[in-house]
Amino acid sequence: MAGIYIHIPFCKQACFYCDFHFSTNMAIKNEMVEAICKEIELQQNYLEGEIVNSIYFGGGTPSVLEESHLKSILNKLKQHNVIASDAEITFEANPDDITAEKLQMLFQNGINRLSVGIQSFDEEILKWMNRAHNSKEAFQCLEWIKESEFNNFSLDLIYGIPIATHEIWEKDLKTLVDFQPPHISSYCLTIEPDTVFGRWQQKGKLTEASEDYASEQFLYLAEYLQKSAYEHYEVSNFAKDGFYSKHNSSYWQQKPYLGIGPSAHSYDGKNRQFNISNNAKYLKAIQKNEIPAEMDLLTTEDRINEYLMTSLRTSMGCDLQYLKNELNYDLIKNAKPLIEQWKSSGLCILAGHHLKLTLKGRLLADKLASDLFLVD
The missing domain is CATH 3.20.20.70 (Aldolase class I)
Structure with missing residues (x-):
C-alpha cells in the first residue's frame, strides 16, 4: 500500500x-x-x-x-x-x-x-x-x-x-x-x-x-x-x-509515497526525493518534461535513524523485530544502558518486541530518538 x-x-x-x-x-x-x-x-x-x-x-x-x-x-x-x-x-x-x-x-x-x-x-x-x-x-x-x-x-x-x-x-x-x-x-x-x-x-x-x-x-x-x-x-x-x-x-510506518507539486517529497521505500521549492522553476522544468527533484540516497544508518524518529512518536512504538529483520539492527543490544535509564525514569516501557514512550517520554520524543541515532 x-x-x-x-x-x-x-x-x-x-x-x-x-x-x-x-x-x-x-x-x-x-x-x-x-x-x-x-x-x-x-x-x-x-x-x-x-x-x-x-x-x-x-x-x-x-x-x-x-x-x-x-x-x-x-x-x-x-x-x-x-x-x-x-x-x-x-x-x-x-x-x-x-x-x-x-x-x-x-x-x-x-x-x-x-x-x-x-x-x-x-x-x-x-x-x-x-x-x-x-x-x-x-x-x-x-x-x-x-x-x-x-x-x-x-x-x-x-x-x-x-x-x-x-x-x-x-x-x-x-x-x-x-x-x-x-x-x-x-x-x-x-x-x-x-x-x-x-x-x-x-x-x-x-x-x-x-x-x-x-x-x-x-x-x-x-x-x-x-x-x-x-x-x-x-x-x-x-x-x-x-x-x-x-x-x-x-x-x-515507512511505507512508500509519491509527492507531486513544488516542494513535495517522495519516498520509494529506500530513497527520498525532494521537488524544488520554487513555483517558477517548477513550472519551467515540468514544461520541459523534467521532474525538478533532488535525490537523497539513504544509507542503512539513515533508514534506521528515520525509523527510530518516526516510530517512537507513535503509540505502537519502535518494532524491535522490524529493526532486526529488515535493517539488521539490534536496538536493545546496542542501546541497553540508555533504554534502561529511560525505563527507570519513566520515559519508556518495553511491551513485547516494541519499545514505547510513555506520555512523559513523548514530551521529549524527538530528543530521545536522536539519542539513539547511528552516525555514518
Missing part, C-alpha cells in the same frame, strides 16, 4: 508562523494545476506495483482550488495509478473557504476526509497569527461540516502560544471537543527563522513560550482528550476508534 501527496502552493495570505512553501500569487493557479497533472504523468512509474490507499491534498491551501482543478487532478491520478476502492482522500481547508456548497462539491468529487485548520477560536489570537479566518467563520464552518455528508474529518489546534493563557487554551480545546471531531491534530507553535514571527524574535519583539509552559499545555491536551475517548496514537495526533489518518500513518 502506498500514498500520494499533492502540494497546492497557494494561500490567500501568509500566517506569521508558517514556513511551508506557498505563494499568494493566484495568477498562475491554472498553469500550476496543469503542471501538477503533467507531473502525475511523468511520475506514473514511481509507485509501480503499489496500490494507492491514501491521497492527501495539502499545501498551502488546497481549498483555493476550483471544482475543475480538483476534477483534473483526480482524473489524472486515476489514469496513472491503481487506487484502492476504499482509499482515504483527504483535503485540507481553511474555515473561510468552507461553505455548504463547497462541502457538497468536494464530497461529490470523491473527497471523503477533511482536515481543517482551526488553530484557535480566540479572535485576538487569530489576528495575532494573521490567520485568514475569524472566530465566527471557525464556528460556522464546523456547523456546515456537521450538517454535511462528511463523517471523517480532522481539526487542528495550536498550543504553546506565548500571548495565550492556560485558560484560553483549555477553552479552545473544550470548544473543539464539543463538536466531536473524529480526529484532532495539535501542534506546538514553533518560531521558524524565515517567518514573520522569526523576524520579530530576532528584533526582540517576540519571545517564544517556555518549554514548561508548552509542556503543561501538551499534558493537559493529552489527558483531556484521553478522558474524551480519543486515542493518542501519535505525539500530535488523536483519533476516535477507527479514525486514524491512513495517510499520515503511512509516513510513520
Whole structure:
C-alpha cells in the first residue's frame, strides 16, 4: 500500500508562523494545476506495483482550488495509478473557504476526509497569527461540516502560544471537543527563522513560550482528550476508534509515497526525493518534461535513524523485530544502558518486541530518538 501527496502552493495570505512553501500569487493557479497533472504523468512509474490507499491534498491551501482543478487532478491520478476502492482522500481547508456548497462539491468529487485548520477560536489570537479566518467563520464552518455528508474529518489546534493563557487554551480545546471531531491534530507553535514571527524574535519583539509552559499545555491536551475517548496514537495526533489518518500513518510506518507539486517529497521505500521549492522553476522544468527533484540516497544508518524518529512518536512504538529483520539492527543490544535509564525514569516501557514512550517520554520524543541515532 502506498500514498500520494499533492502540494497546492497557494494561500490567500501568509500566517506569521508558517514556513511551508506557498505563494499568494493566484495568477498562475491554472498553469500550476496543469503542471501538477503533467507531473502525475511523468511520475506514473514511481509507485509501480503499489496500490494507492491514501491521497492527501495539502499545501498551502488546497481549498483555493476550483471544482475543475480538483476534477483534473483526480482524473489524472486515476489514469496513472491503481487506487484502492476504499482509499482515504483527504483535503485540507481553511474555515473561510468552507461553505455548504463547497462541502457538497468536494464530497461529490470523491473527497471523503477533511482536515481543517482551526488553530484557535480566540479572535485576538487569530489576528495575532494573521490567520485568514475569524472566530465566527471557525464556528460556522464546523456547523456546515456537521450538517454535511462528511463523517471523517480532522481539526487542528495550536498550543504553546506565548500571548495565550492556560485558560484560553483549555477553552479552545473544550470548544473543539464539543463538536466531536473524529480526529484532532495539535501542534506546538514553533518560531521558524524565515517567518514573520522569526523576524520579530530576532528584533526582540517576540519571545517564544517556555518549554514548561508548552509542556503543561501538551499534558493537559493529552489527558483531556484521553478522558474524551480519543486515542493518542501519535505525539500530535488523536483519533476516535477507527479514525486514524491512513495517510499520515503511512509516513510513520515507512511505507512508500509519491509527492507531486513544488516542494513535495517522495519516498520509494529506500530513497527520498525532494521537488524544488520554487513555483517558477517548477513550472519551467515540468514544461520541459523534467521532474525538478533532488535525490537523497539513504544509507542503512539513515533508514534506521528515520525509523527510530518516526516510530517512537507513535503509540505502537519502535518494532524491535522490524529493526532486526529488515535493517539488521539490534536496538536493545546496542542501546541497553540508555533504554534502561529511560525505563527507570519513566520515559519508556518495553511491551513485547516494541519499545514505547510513555506520555512523559513523548514530551521529549524527538530528543530521545536522536539519542539513539547511528552516525555514518
